[in-house]
Amino acid sequence: MVSRGGVWFTIFFSDESPTTPLVFFSDDCSTIYYLLRRADSSKIHCNEKDMNTLLRFKQGVIDPSGALSSWLPKLDCCQWTGVKCDNFRGRVIELNLPCHTDHHKLVDYMEKDDKSHCLTGEFSLTLLQLEFLRYLNLSNNDFKSMQYNSMSSQKCDDLSRSNASHLCGNSSNLHYLDLSYNYDLVVDNLNWLSRLSSLQYLSLGGVHLHKDIDWFQSATMLPSLLELHLESCQLENIYPSIHYANFTSLQVLNLAKNDFVSELPTWLFNLSCDISHIDLSQNHLHNSQLHKTLPNLRRLKSLNLSGNYLKGPIPNWLGQLEQLQVLDLSRNFFSGPIPASLGNISSLIQLILESNELNGNLPDNLGQLVKLETLQVAGNFLTGIVSEINLLSFSNLKKFSMSSPALVFNFDPTWVPPFQLLSIKLGYVRDKLPAWIFTQTSLKHLTIGDSAASFEPLDKFWNFSTQLEFISLQNNTINGDMSNVLLSSKVVWLVANNLRGGMPRISPEVVVLHLRNNSLSGSLFPLLCYNVTDKNSLVVLNMAYNHLSGELTDCWNNWKSLVLINLGHNNLTGKIPDSIFLSNLRFLFLGSNKFFGEVPFSLKNCNNLWILDLGHNNLSGVIPSLGQSIKGLKLGSNQFSGKIPTQICQLHSLMVMDFSSNKLSGPIPNCLHNITTMLSIYASSRRVGFTLHFPGFYLIIISTIQILIKGNELSYVDLMNVIDLSSNNLSGSVPVEMYMLTGLQSLNLSHNQFTGTIPQEIGNLKSLESIDLSRNNFSGEIPECMAALDYLEVLNLSFNNFVGKIPLGTQLGFTNLSYISNPELCGAPLTKTCSQDEKSNTAKAKGEDNDDGDESDVYSWFYMGLGIGFVVGFWGVLVRAIFFNRRCSLDYIH
Incomplete structure (x- = not known):
């Protein structure tokens, strides 16, 4: 009997080998078994029930590459590909069969990853009958459909009370479930999640969840859930009217790239009361009261809601998420000022608010975020002045983006920042570029757009750019001669900057050369034919909307990697x-x-x-x-x-x-x-x-x-x-x-x-x-x-x-x-x-002039015939009109 950390546990030794201990100890009312692997652990065989469950799952799977070729009844299932058993009972505890796809350097825009070798067919929830399964990863495969258990919810509840819930797939030990990036998998309901009471990690990113699916209720039924990833699932309802969610343990929430249209829902903050009646921005609640009112508020570490249609102001009470490390609200329609309360989140590492409709000044107390590595607020309508004062405390900053038409950059030209950035994105810069940019020797990505700033001295700027992997200058007024400039970034994107002169030189490392809509002139010959090696990597050559002249050179055999050539709207001839x-x-x-x-x-x-x-x-x-x-x-x-x-x-x-x-x-x-x-x-x-x-x-x-x-x-x-x-x-x-x-x-x-x-x-x-x-x-x-x-x-x-x-x-x-x-x-x-139409109008006019008193029998019969003809014609036209309009209506609806 040994005490460790206040918990007593007992060490037993096997009779066969006194050197192999079997440890049992109790912690938080759960029993954990641990057995040090013995040299002869191969004597442990797969549980027969687990093997049969895996074989039933295999029946619905199409396996083009033979990944499951070892799944044979005559072989021990603990030795099957992707299967791992515990060494105590021989029960399956892990099934790890993600599909690995290579990202080729160049792929068609509409082309998905090549999954011809991945598992496909039917994903069956039969796997959840593996009672001791803790880890299930079938991500990035190509499953097409999901087979649900046929038992009713009521029957499953009855079986649960009789300790036979495994027949319904009650895998209460499952901690990790990843079915993400099965892009063609359609899931009609998530009711089966309620059986996974121990689930801590759930990722269904990229899976098509039916738009009417009640994902919210299913997710809140998982009391142990730490991470929930539902990005790109075509979800539409974020339940903005609900104020409380039972996410008692949640630390990571990723709902990016869905179709949510609403204001930020208050359930994100696990409040059991109506948060709309609490004004945290004015500190009306004492610190101890906050701890009582917001018991679970402090657990969330990552919140990603980017790429939706969320609107309204960013709420002040976001600043109470004191353990938050990542906040990404980019590419939405949030408006109003950036809440000053965000400066209270001392743990924040990434703050990403790009591409919204935010306005007002940059809050001064954002400088309190001393751990910040990413600050991205470009693409908004911010105002005021930004200087070194706003950035002094960001010694860990790696990524920085800021652009707004009314924002003024006013940095001391002698200031040297305490950080070394990897990425900078600036817009609407007036006068001169901030001099501190040239101190960033680790910089790899530089984007500057819509700016009237002088880039002079240009020699210094182009020399500085040689360290970059990606440079994007668009809609600026550089007015520079490119004849003697060497471009060596992998991506050179210099669009609409009024660049002039002859062709620049490029190094073999350049993959994209995009110089569209400038004032470049002269022949292509220096670019394509001088000092060219067979090691060049150029894929994109775009020189459209310039003043190029001369013939199209005959040096194209040196550029066999080219995928796109755009030389339109020039003065080329021949x-x-x-x-x-x-x-x-x-x-x-x-x-x-x-x-x-x-x-x-x-x-x-x-x-x-x-x-x-x-x-x-x-x-x-x-x-x-x-x-x-x-x-x-x-x-x-x-x-x-x-x-x-x-x-x-x-x-x-x-x-x-x-x-x-x-x-x-x-x-x-x-x-x-x-x-x-x-x-x-x-x-x-x-x-x-x-x-x-x-x-x-x-x-x-x-x-x-x-x-x-x-x-x-x-x-x-x-x-x-x-x-x-x-x-x-x-x-x-x-x-x-x-x-x-x-x-x-x-x-x-x-x-x-x-x-x-x-x-x-x-x-x-x-x-x-x-x-x-x-x-x-x-x-x-x-x-x-x-x-x-x-x-x-x-x-x-x-x-x-x-x-x-x-x-x-x-x-x-x-x-x-x-x-x-x-x-x-x-x-x-x-x-x-x-x-x-003329005849019809004439006849109508004559009919109005006739005197009823002078009508003869002939005229009476004539009008009677005319009346009958009118009735028949009227109904013919009416029926035709109804039919025609119905057809038009159906076409319109379709």
């Missing part, structure tokens, strides 16, 4: 070289230059090419053949001739087809319905881009393409289904297959020589937002079904040969400009009245 064939290239923007000649055949071999923009040049020849991965093809405003090739129909992923303002002739191919992406507006890959992973950070690059739609040429982040064949010499009738593209959103066939009528099949284009058929030779009547195109906003049928009455319908009530120069067209909004 032919496009064959060497621009790059196997990794996905985006090529050469539009709005002065290129001429034919498109090189080598582009066809760019099999990964997604977007090709050659518009607004002087290119000629036929429409080029391209790889089948193309999603956006912009060839408008060139000199292409010949027919539209039928090969275009093999581009099944095509969403943007712009051949406008060329010299194309002949008919439209009748195979366009083979472009499958245009059959639906719900394509999974409308947002086109990729993610670059670096050590410690990643960069998402979304590529846009300018589309002329609804009369404006705009850049759309999500590609639309667009066909623009305007201003060519195309002829013939529009093939009926064109009207099978049910996902088409914009169609422009204007300024051609098309003939024929608009068929009834145009009613299939339910997603159409803009259609322009003007200045052709179309004829016939306008189909009434066009009135059912609910999303139509732009319509132009002018300068054709349409006849008859313009159909009635809210969607066709455009101005007369939509219909002018169709001589035989009549009806509103045109002033020309249709003949049938």
Whole structure:
């Protein structure tokens, strides 16, 4: 019998080996068994009941990589992959089978991690019948569904009272449960959590929890819960009206990236009373009273509510969370001042309030947060002056961000901070950059935007930037000559800074070179052809909207890692070289230059090419053949001739087809319905881009393409289904297959020589937002079904040969400009009245002039017939109107 820490425990020795002690001791009414592992511990075998439970779980699992290949009845389950047993009873205490996926340096934006080797199929709660299971980790797998226990809650309660609750999955020993990042797993209820009375860690991040699920009640049923991670679960209800939650032990709460819309709920602070009636900001309660009133308030150490739609002021009583180390409320809609009470949280390490609507001065007492390592308040509407006084006590600071249009930076130029930062983000800096930035020798990430500050002396600044891994300068007024500047950061993002001169030099370490919208001039030759090695890492080259001139160099073979090239809106000339064939290239923007000649055949071999923009040049020849991965093809405003090739129909992923303002002739191919992406507006890959992973950070690059739609040429982040064949010499009738593209959103066939009528099949284009058929030779009547195109906003049928009455319908009530120069067209909004309307008005006028006293029998019979005809016609019109309106209503609801 031995005493330790006031607790008595007994040491027993095994008869077989007196050197192997078995220890029993009591602590907080729980019994803990501990057995030092013996050399012959392999004699302990797996419990048969546990083995059968694991095998039942395996039945619903698809195992493409054979991770469970050792799970065989003839083998001891304690030796199975991922399974761990205790050494006393042979009971399963741990199941650890997370799936490990590699983050490649470059992945498609819409592409999820490759989980083809991960466990998939059905996750069964049968596992919770493992009575001694303490640790369960199946995170980052690819489970699709969850199998719930079939027993009713009442029956489970009965079994619980009869000590047979394990039949319902009452794994009361489970401490750790992680099912996070099973992105396709849909969970309809969380009632099963109530059986896990000892659970301390729960992570369901990335799992789709049904929006109506009562996650709050289920979570509060776990009295021992220390950490709750429910980020990115598509939750909508944060229960703002509830004032108390039974989170008696909670230390970490992560509800980031959900869809919460409310003010900050008071249940976060475990108050058993109505907190709205307590004013803690004025210290109305004595310290001892606070301890009694807020018994559990001090346990929370991490609170992350970022990326939601939370609003209202940040409450003062957050300052009472005296053990809080991480507070992240960024990317919400919080307003009002930053509470001064936050300065009372002496334990705070991270304070992240970026991207809200906060205003007022930076509270002086934030300087009391001497442990602070992260202070991020950029992207708000703060006012006042920030100087070294605000930062003097932050000796541990590593990350700092601050930007507001009305905030003034006023630092002593001789001040040397007590900290060494890794990351700085500043905005709206006036006059000069704070001199203390140059003392930060550990700095790796620098972001400065929307600033009128002088960066001089520029030599000093560019030399300082060579230590950075990431530099982002955007919308500043640097006005610097880049001709002799060496750029060596992995990410160089220098957009709209009025940089001028010739090309800078770059080191082989540069992965992203983004110099868009500056005043750079001269040839690309020094950048691409001087001192180039085969070790370069460049993936993104964006020099659009500058004043570059000369020919497109022939040095592209040295840049085989390039994925995106954007040289649009410059003064480049000459032919496009064959060497621009790059196997990794996905985006090529050469539009709005002065290129001429034919498109090189080598582009066809760019099999990964997604977007090709050659518009607004002087290119000629036929429409080029391209790889089948193309999603956006912009060839408008060139000199292409010949027919539209039928090969275009093999581009099944095509969403943007712009051949406008060329010299194309002949008919439209009748195979366009083979472009499958245009059959639906719900394509999974409308947002086109990729993610670059670096050590410690990643960069998402979304590529846009300018589309002329609804009369404006705009850049759309999500590609639309667009066909623009305007201003060519195309002829013939529009093939009926064109009207099978049910996902088409914009169609422009204007300024051609098309003939024929608009068929009834145009009613299939339910997603159409803009259609322009003007200045052709179309004829016939306008189909009434066009009135059912609910999303139509732009319509132009002018300068054709349409006849008859313009159909009635809210969607066709455009101005007369939509219909002018169709001589035989009549009806509103045109002033020309249709003949049938004139006859109807004349007959009505004559009927009013008749004298009832002069009516003969013939006229009586005539009016009787007219009356019967009117009744029949009225009911016909009424029934038709009801049917038509019902159809419109259903379309609208859909």
